[in-house]
Amino acid sequence: MELLSEEPHQDVLFFSFLYSIATALFGGAVARQLRHHELRMGVRSFFILVLLLIGESICFVALPGYSGLSLFSVACLLSYCTLPGTGYLHVFDKAVLITAGCDSGFGHALAKYLDQLGFTVFAGVLHFDGPGAEGLRRNGSTRLTVLQLDVTDFEQVARTYAKLKAELSSRGLWGVVNNAGVLEFVADAELLPVDMYKHCMEVNFLGAVQVTKMFLPLIRQAKGRVVNISSVAGSTPMPGFAAYGSSKAALTMYSNVLRQELAIWGVRVSTIQPGGFKTRIFGTSEHWDNLHRQIVQQLSPAVKTQYGENYILSFKEKYAKWQVYLKENLQPVLNDISNALLAKNPKPVYTPGTSTLSLPRIHLYLPSCLSDFFTFQLLKSDPEDVPEGVKEI
Template sequence: MNTFFSEMVYLCLAVTAVLGGLVLCKLKKSPGQVGRKVICLVGFLGGLCLLSLSLFWSSILFSLSCFLMYIYLSCQELLPVDQKAVLITGSDSGFGHALSKYLDKLGFTVFAGVQNEKGSGAEELRRTCSKRLSVLQLDVTNPQQIKDAYSKVVEKVQNRGLWAVVNNAGILGLPIDGELIPMTDYKNCMAVNFFGAVEVTKSFLPLLRKSKGRLVNISSMAGSVPMVKLAAYGSSKAALSMFSAVMRQELAEWGIKVSVIQPGSFKTNIMGTNEMWDKLEKDILDHLTPDVLEDYGQDYILMQRNYFNLINKYGHTDLTPVLLNIQHAISAKRPFTFYTPGSGAYLWIYFVSFSPTIIFDYFNKKFNFFVSSMPRALRMPNWKNKAM
């Protein structure tokens, strides 16, 4: 009997080793966060089995875990490129610009939608990318340009359809207290970050239905985590995330898969230029009522520009995690619903989703690097007495 069990243990260990090797081979083909999460999960299960069970049963359970992971990773393998066509909005700079170059190198037929087809970003794409890439004039807030872009895409892809649409175009505005943000900034953020993505999606869905392809929307961690100073931007990205969740269920009937990318802090040109900041500050100061300006103080408003310096200090310069996640969303047999590239992004999203509000608010305030000053009225020692 002992000999039988010994042989069974050795057999289980051999099976575990084989399955573990197969899992590792699959991991090499799995980009971005897929591999990291699987390694953590398999390691956790293996350690748990060894600590709580006998060698025989832990070997059996660990073998089963490896087998299930092998099946799971098989579904995460990337489909062949086969000159699949992808439309990317906001390709002038940032994620869209880097993604256009990246997918072009992988062999995709790329339609890079830009706000200014004569700008430096568009010219660089024409100069550095292959003939497969086409630069399209595509301001997502301009319905006529969306229609023109659709016509040009149809002309090139013909009966193949369009494999993927990546709604990347977005604006940030000047980060400042929600009370101080002009209504025009709220409307501009919604126009670009939400309504623009919706209109592009609606226009190109007939082509995605033909290919049973992918819809990928670039949201933000700010769309799930309430971040101070980002009321306009965060609200627009939250709307985009909800739109994506609804479309994911509706478009599943047509064979179209929908994914949302929620990056953490990365350095891109979404923050704009000094000239843009000057204009935004002037707009804020020009539209404030005297009592609001008195309470906040002009010095407080002008100090908010330091937010950009902090983003530059803590933001990641390497966009590779974002590019790998978007590639997985476009190419995997079974892409994920949500991707959270960037260190700590998924932790904050999980934290706000599952922790009580009072706990989240406390830690968010405690670790918020962007709250470095207080409005003028709150700095006054007798403010509380006046309020009462």
């Protein structure tokens, strides 16, 4: 009798082992999706997993042998196929170039964030031996490479292209994030020197064009993404932002045209228009003071008289006031950039930030006389802050 009872016991152990293998394979596949942020956990996912757990016990008890195991395996496969996905691609083996600006601000935070997600990251910096670059090297993984990259320097862009082409070989470059940007100074359009307009255009617009044109063969090879960091000032006219806003408006238009043209190649283009975040684009207070001196020195006596010393001086004093209203948490911007890189169907435009909700809508939906009034009032820090010439009218 003991010999007869051993065989059923061995069958139970054998099929328990097979059920464990099937469960482990299913669990591993689900864990992989979770790790790559491809699975959306919610009520539906929880309900499917609970039903599968109950179904395993029923199959094992009610249908002993291979029939129950087969039914359970089919249930695992169907459950895996019906689990709600996030609509995102996996990160594995994807390389991204972030252009100059990774010394600080969005670029620095983005390089660390994409590295944590598992991307191969090439982070462009202006100061190769600076604290920002050193921080990335110290805290980043072996997948993160810091590069000297000034987007206005054609030779540096070409050298970077040659390096990435050699390293990435047949895999191509999944994404370029055109992050490099300068603000220069915020003041009335008439007060800003032409050189500041030129510098904004060279970095914010022409630099992005130069990098994109150079790297498009590698991006097209991977059927990847181009992500351009524009600004809410590039779609909404804002007093004081004539130089910066014009360059970002040019970048926004370039992105829209590029998106249409590259769609047939399987390349997706997205524009990020952040608003109201604290980065180092304003520079330091000392840098702001220096720019203010440069502006004052080049103004003609007539313009100085019309605007008045107090009005011109007010732009220097606004630096500290603006810093108070800027958000320090950059995560909304990082999330939108990663979505643009990984979403199966990325949006043409992402608008992280509170000001991106109000200002564009005021500009789009109100008559010009009202939108101009509200925008001017929202951005003014002092009701009495008007040029001397206006007070005399």
